[in-house]
Amino acid sequence: MTLPRIVIERCQYLARCSEEPGAITRPFASEAMRCANELVGDWMREAGMAVRRDNIGNLRGRFEGAGETLLLGSHLDSVRDAGKYDGPLGVAVAIAAVQRLHDAGRRLPFAIEVLAFADEEGLRFGSTYLGSRAVAGTFDLADLDRVDADGVTIRDAIRAFGGDPERIDGDKWSGGRVLGYCEVHIEQGPILESRDLPVGVVTAIAGQERHRITFTGEAAHAGTTPMDQRRDALVAASVFVQAVEGYASSTDGMVATVGQLSVRPGAANVVPGEVTLSLDVRHADDALRLMASRHLLDVAAEIAKHRGIGIKTNQISEDATVSCSRRLVSTFSQAVRDLGHPVVELASGAGHDAVAMSALTEVGMLFVRCKGGISHNPAESVTTDDVAVAIDVLSRLLELLAES
Numbered sequence: 001m002t003l004p005r006i007v008i009e010r011c012q013y014l015a016r017c018s019e020e021p022g023a024i025t026r027p028f029a030s031e032a033m034r035c036a037n038e039l040v041g042d043w044m045r046e047a048g049m050a051v052r053r054d055n056i057g058n059l060r061g062r063f064e065g066a067g068e069t070l071l072l073g074s075h076l077d078s079v080r081d082a083g084k085y086d087g088p089l090g091v092a093v094a095i096a097a098v099q100r101l102h103d104a105g106r107r108l109p110f111a112i113e114v115l116a117f118a119d120e121e122g123l124r125f126g127s128t129y130l131g132s133r134a135v136a137g138t139f140d141l142a143d144l145d146r147v148d149a150d151g152v153t154i155r156d157a158i159r160a161f162g163g164d165p166e167r168i169d170g171d172k173w174s175g176g177r178v179l180g181y182c183e184v185h186i187e188q189g190p191i192l193e194s195r196d197l198p199v200g201v202v203t204a205i206a207g208q209e210r211h212r213i214t215f216t217g218e219a220a221h222a223g224t225t226p227m228d229q230r231r232d233a234l235v236a237a238s239v240f241v242q243a244v245e246g247y248a249s250s251t252d253g254m255v256a257t258v259g260q261l262s263v264r265p266g267a268a269n270v271v272p273g274e275v276t277l278s279l280d281v282r283h284a285d286d287a288l289r290l291m292a293s294r295h296l297l298d299v300a301a302e303i304a305k306h307r308g309i310g311i312k313t314n315q316i317s318e319d320a321t322v323s324c325s326r327r328l329v330s331t332f333s334q335a336v337r338d339l340g341h342p343v344v345e346l347a348s349g350a351g352h353d354a355v356a357m358s359a360l361t362e363v364g365m366l367f368v369r370c371k372g373g374i375s376h377n378p379a380e381s382v383t384t385d386d387v388a389v390a391i392d393v394l395s396r397l398l399e400l401l402a403e404s
């Protein structure tokens, strides 16, 4: 079987590691993740890498070489009911590029470490980049007290998974000079498809922030509480959801989303007393993003005040826009050109582990066309031909870095 075909098959095979039968849901430090780590560990070893798992739960495969180290990687966790390629494709393509060197009996003038990150999506704990932050040395120890929906802390989840939460500091990169971090990822957008191109070179990753907002009204009997005497938290929340859409739609390049909503007590015959929702705001211009989030939080406060409802807001995360390094952008571009493809440069609206890794070293990313630009959805799809281009480009990048 050809290497590109193997990569596709591996992504499909990983789909079996899931918490939900018939769907892909692979949260941080879960049994599904343990299953994925076992498979990926085998593939890494097959490609000539020494494999270990760190405390946060990242899998690290090292292909020895002289002196410095080039880091490659992506994530193995997923959103709920995910596609097969968001994350795993980048890991599988990186392993394939190393496999090619291994099969040829070659070593480069630098070592390669493939990082399969434990948490990028933040499905279980609502916090992003736990895995890559640990490697970059920016893991916030206060995060250990975060709890999942079952009240399990990150600390306990790490312990149950076999890591030592008191030694997350030890996960920080300590292997000497790093050449950079490169990540292959599906585009998750429509640009490459619309331009009929297999891959694109990423120039920047748009900044984003997440908030949790709680509207607290008063639960009451749906049959006996007159309409003018209600303090309905869900109605307040729904007005806010519409305001978010309206504001983002009227600002160029802005995207804002309420993707989670929990209604309490959540019964058909009870006026909703409390609603907690998520707010996600992104823009490639950090100043515009900050202005937007300030405005939207003010709007939420006004809606609450107007309706006599309590409000609590809590910022969950903030990541500034990250620029890919000129050196890696131009090397990726050269690799794409060398393989006979036109070069398109694009910004990423989605966050990636490269954001966290930029605290450690310079970063570069290659996007792979995905069908219909669809992602975070079981319909996620890539072609074997495009995967072949991605492996070739990454292999060519390794050659170019080795020559320089």
Ligand SMILES: [Zn+2]
Residues within 6 Å of the ligand: 075, 086, 087, 120, 185, 352
């Ligand atoms: Zn991803």
